[in-house]
Amino acid sequence: MRTGCAWSALPASFGVSTATAHRWFNEWVEADVFARLPPDDAGSAGSAGAIDSSRASVDGMQVRVVKGT
Template identity: 45%
Template sequence: MRLQRGGTQDTPDETLFAAIIYVLVSGCAWRGLPPCFGVSKSTAHRGFLIWSRVGVWGPPYEAVLHRLEDAGLIDVSREVLDSAHVGAGHAGLRRSRGLSGCGPGT
């Protein structure tokens, strides 16, 4: 997965893949990764981030969607978008009032 620079032994891709898939399918947090995988939560998460950046997950995801669609198992007539709501704090208030000096009305 990455160049070995000392420390612990490099994790085989198959082991890392199994741990990542477990987290993604089960919905558990990275910290909930069972020790039976032999991969630390930080190693699994780092592997997921690295593989995400290089586009590993896109093609398999699209292939699964196409197969489900071909089998008539997906109904895209209605979709739901999940989002998180986070307060903007004082900086957001200043921006919304045009007080930051870098927006419309300045």
């Protein structure tokens, strides 16, 4: 388990180096790009009652992480 983005874990198929991905992310944060994205459609539709959640399921998993491993 790690905190934050593991830039070194980006797959080669991502198409850019980890340094480039990190630089673009920082530029987008500074330009407030993420705040200007439209709201999540599923979240908006769900709160508007447009999604039938009677057949939805939630899956979760908890794993104890031993410090130092």
